[in-house]
Amino acid sequence: MHLIGYLLKGYRAIFALSILAGILSGLSGVGLIYLISLSLDSSKTLLFIRDWLGWIFFGLCLMLVLSRVVTNLLLAHLGQTTVFQLRMQLTRQILRVPLRRLQEIGVPRLFALLTDDVASIAGACELLPLLLINFAIVASCLVYLGWLSWSVLILIGAMIGFGVLSFRIAQRKALRDLQAAREQNDILFSHMRGLTEGIKELKLRRAGRKSFVSESLEPTAAAYRRHYMAGMGLYVLASNGGNGLFYVAVGLILFVLPEWSYLSSEVLTGCVLAIIYMMAPLSVIMTNLPVLGRAGIALNKIKEFGRQLSAHSDDGVADSACTKPSSGQLEFRGVTHRYHREDDDRCFALGPIDLTLRPGDLVFLVGGNGSGKTTLALLLMGLYAPESGAIRLNGEPITDTNREYYRQYFSVVFSDFYLFESLLGFESRELDNKAREYLTQLQLDHKVKIEDGRFSTLNLSQGQRKRLALLVAYLEDRPFYIFDEWAADQDPVFKKIFYTEILSSLKARGKTVVVITHDEGYFHVADRCLRLEDGKITEIFVPGAKGNSEKALPSRVREEACEQGAEQYAGAR
Incomplete structure (x- = not known):
C-alpha cells in the first residue's frame, strides 16, 4: 500500500475528507439494509417512525449518492494531482541530470518510467474512490453484524482474518512475479524501440526480421507474460477464494450456528442481508488490489530513479542570473x-x-x-x-x-x-x-x-x-x-x-x-x-x-x- 502512504504523506487533509465521505457512504448503505429489514417485519418497527420510514429511506439514498460523489471527486482530484506532480517532477529531474548519466540509464528505461510506471499510478488513483467506498461499506457492514450478533461477527472476522492471511502469503509471491514482469518491461521497451526505429532495415532483411522476432522480441514478451500471469493468477486465486469463504460463512450462519446458539429469524435475515451486501464490495476490493500492488512497484521505481537523478543534478546558476551571452574566447x-x-x-x-x-x-x-x-x-x-x-x-x-x-x-x-x-x-x-x-x-x-x-x-x-x-x-x-x-x-x-x-x-x-x-x-x-x-x-x-x-x-x-x-x-x- 505504498501509494496510499504516499498520498497520506502529501495530501493528508484531502485524504481525510475522502475517508469521512466514504464512511458516510458506508453508513448510509448499512442504514438502508436496516430499514429494509425493518420494513420486512412491520411488527418490529417502532410506531413513531413507521410513518417516516419512507422519508428516512430516501434521505439515506440521497446521503449515499452525495457522499459517493464527494468521495469520487476528492480522490479523483487527489489522484490526478499526484500523477501531474510525478510527471513534472520526473521531467524536471531528467532535464537537470547530466547528459552522460542519462546515456548510461538508457532511453528504454526512461521511456518506461514516463509512460508505463506513471500510467500504473494513474490507473490506481482512478480506482481509489471505488476502493475506498467499498472498504467503507465492508467496515460498516461488519459494525452492523456486531450489533446484530457477536457470534456472527466473530465467525465473519475469523473468515476475513484467514482470507487476509492467505491473501498476504499469495501477495508476496505475486509481487515478486509482478516485479520480475516490470524488469522485463524495460527490455521489452528497448525491443519496441528497435521495431519502430529500425522498421526499414527489418523490412529489407528477412533473416534479420525473423531473428529479431524469435531471438529478441518473442522471448522477452513471453517472459513478461509468464511473470505477469503468475502474479495475477495468484491474485485472482486469492480474491475468488475469499469470496468462497463468504458463501461458506452464509452456510454456517444458516445451518450450523443456530444449532449452537439461538438466533432469531430477524437476526438471521439481517446477518445474511449484510453478508450478501458486503460480498460485492469485498470482491471489488480483492479484484483491484493487484492494481495497487503494481502501482506500488511503479512508485518505488520512480522514487529510486528520482534519488539517482537527484544525486547527479547539474542545475548550475539560476535562470534569473542568465543574461544574453556575448562573443568570447x-x-x-x-x-x-x-x-x-x-x-x-x-x-x-x-x-x-x-x-x-x-x-x-x-x-x-x-x-x-x-x-x-x-x-x-x-x-x-x-x-x-x-x-x-x-x-x-x-x-x-x-x-x-x-x-x-x-x-x-x-x-x-x-x-x-x-x-x-x-x-x-x-x-x-x-x-x-x-x-x-x-x-x-x-x-x-x-x-x-x-x-x-x-x-x-x-x-x-x-x-x-x-x-x-x-x-x-x-x-x-x-x-x-x-x-x-x-x-x-x-x-x-x-x-x-x-x-x-x-x-x-x-x-x-x-x-x-x-x-x-x-x-x-x-x-x-x-x-x-x-x-x-x-x-x-x-x-x-x-x-x-x-x-x-x-x-x-x-x-x-x-x-x-x-x-x-x-x-x-x-x-x-
Missing part, C-alpha cells in the same frame, strides 16, 4: 574525458586537448569514426564535463556552478538532431518575420509556413528537416555554432551553399563556428582544420585554407601540398 587546457565503449572493457580516452577558439574562427573538425569528434563537441558545448584540465571562457573557469550558463553560448545542430513542432523559448514579436526570411534563404518557404511560432509541417526529407534545425540555430543568435555532419544529408547544390555562403555569413557576424565534417572538397573554406585520431588532436595543413599563410604558394607546390593534406585526412578516416 574559449580555451581548452589539458582537457581529458574517459568513457567505456559498449561491449568493450577498454576505456576510451580523449585528450589531453589544448585548443583556443576566437570570435570569427571557422574551424573544421575531421577524423575517423570513433576518433572522439562528437565527444569533443559535447565537451565544447558543456554537455559533458571534463575529468581533468581546464575550460575557460573569456578567462573565466567553467565549473559545475556556471556550466548551465556556459551552455547558453552555443547553438548546435546534432547529427541525430530532434526538431520540435514549435520554436521553443523565443519571445520576440518579430520572430515569425525573421523565421520567414530564413525559410526563404534555406529554400523551404514553398513547403513550410510559420505562424505563431509553429511550423506548419515537419513531414519533410531529412535534409530539409536539418535546414529547419539550422533555422532554429539562426534565430538563437549565439556566439558559438557547432554543426555535426550537417551537410551529410544535403544535395550538392545546397551543400555548396552551406559551405560557401552560410558559414561565411556566420563568420562575418563574428560567430565562432566548429564544423564536424568529412567533405574534404571544402576544407579550404576553413580557417583551420583539426584532426582527431584515437582521442588526440592535431592541426593539418590544407592548401588554400584561409588561416594558412602558405595559400600564396606556386600552383605546383600547392598541388603537392593538396595531395599531402588529402593523405593526412585519408589516414584519419
Whole structure:
C-alpha cells in the first residue's frame, strides 16, 4: 500500500475528507439494509417512525449518492494531482541530470518510467474512490453484524482474518512475479524501440526480421507474460477464494450456528442481508488490489530513479542570473574525458586537448569514426564535463556552478538532431518575420509556413528537416555554432551553399563556428582544420585554407601540398 502512504504523506487533509465521505457512504448503505429489514417485519418497527420510514429511506439514498460523489471527486482530484506532480517532477529531474548519466540509464528505461510506471499510478488513483467506498461499506457492514450478533461477527472476522492471511502469503509471491514482469518491461521497451526505429532495415532483411522476432522480441514478451500471469493468477486465486469463504460463512450462519446458539429469524435475515451486501464490495476490493500492488512497484521505481537523478543534478546558476551571452574566447587546457565503449572493457580516452577558439574562427573538425569528434563537441558545448584540465571562457573557469550558463553560448545542430513542432523559448514579436526570411534563404518557404511560432509541417526529407534545425540555430543568435555532419544529408547544390555562403555569413557576424565534417572538397573554406585520431588532436595543413599563410604558394607546390593534406585526412578516416 505504498501509494496510499504516499498520498497520506502529501495530501493528508484531502485524504481525510475522502475517508469521512466514504464512511458516510458506508453508513448510509448499512442504514438502508436496516430499514429494509425493518420494513420486512412491520411488527418490529417502532410506531413513531413507521410513518417516516419512507422519508428516512430516501434521505439515506440521497446521503449515499452525495457522499459517493464527494468521495469520487476528492480522490479523483487527489489522484490526478499526484500523477501531474510525478510527471513534472520526473521531467524536471531528467532535464537537470547530466547528459552522460542519462546515456548510461538508457532511453528504454526512461521511456518506461514516463509512460508505463506513471500510467500504473494513474490507473490506481482512478480506482481509489471505488476502493475506498467499498472498504467503507465492508467496515460498516461488519459494525452492523456486531450489533446484530457477536457470534456472527466473530465467525465473519475469523473468515476475513484467514482470507487476509492467505491473501498476504499469495501477495508476496505475486509481487515478486509482478516485479520480475516490470524488469522485463524495460527490455521489452528497448525491443519496441528497435521495431519502430529500425522498421526499414527489418523490412529489407528477412533473416534479420525473423531473428529479431524469435531471438529478441518473442522471448522477452513471453517472459513478461509468464511473470505477469503468475502474479495475477495468484491474485485472482486469492480474491475468488475469499469470496468462497463468504458463501461458506452464509452456510454456517444458516445451518450450523443456530444449532449452537439461538438466533432469531430477524437476526438471521439481517446477518445474511449484510453478508450478501458486503460480498460485492469485498470482491471489488480483492479484484483491484493487484492494481495497487503494481502501482506500488511503479512508485518505488520512480522514487529510486528520482534519488539517482537527484544525486547527479547539474542545475548550475539560476535562470534569473542568465543574461544574453556575448562573443568570447574559449580555451581548452589539458582537457581529458574517459568513457567505456559498449561491449568493450577498454576505456576510451580523449585528450589531453589544448585548443583556443576566437570570435570569427571557422574551424573544421575531421577524423575517423570513433576518433572522439562528437565527444569533443559535447565537451565544447558543456554537455559533458571534463575529468581533468581546464575550460575557460573569456578567462573565466567553467565549473559545475556556471556550466548551465556556459551552455547558453552555443547553438548546435546534432547529427541525430530532434526538431520540435514549435520554436521553443523565443519571445520576440518579430520572430515569425525573421523565421520567414530564413525559410526563404534555406529554400523551404514553398513547403513550410510559420505562424505563431509553429511550423506548419515537419513531414519533410531529412535534409530539409536539418535546414529547419539550422533555422532554429539562426534565430538563437549565439556566439558559438557547432554543426555535426550537417551537410551529410544535403544535395550538392545546397551543400555548396552551406559551405560557401552560410558559414561565411556566420563568420562575418563574428560567430565562432566548429564544423564536424568529412567533405574534404571544402576544407579550404576553413580557417583551420583539426584532426582527431584515437582521442588526440592535431592541426593539418590544407592548401588554400584561409588561416594558412602558405595559400600564396606556386600552383605546383600547392598541388603537392593538396595531395599531402588529402593523405593526412585519408589516414584519419
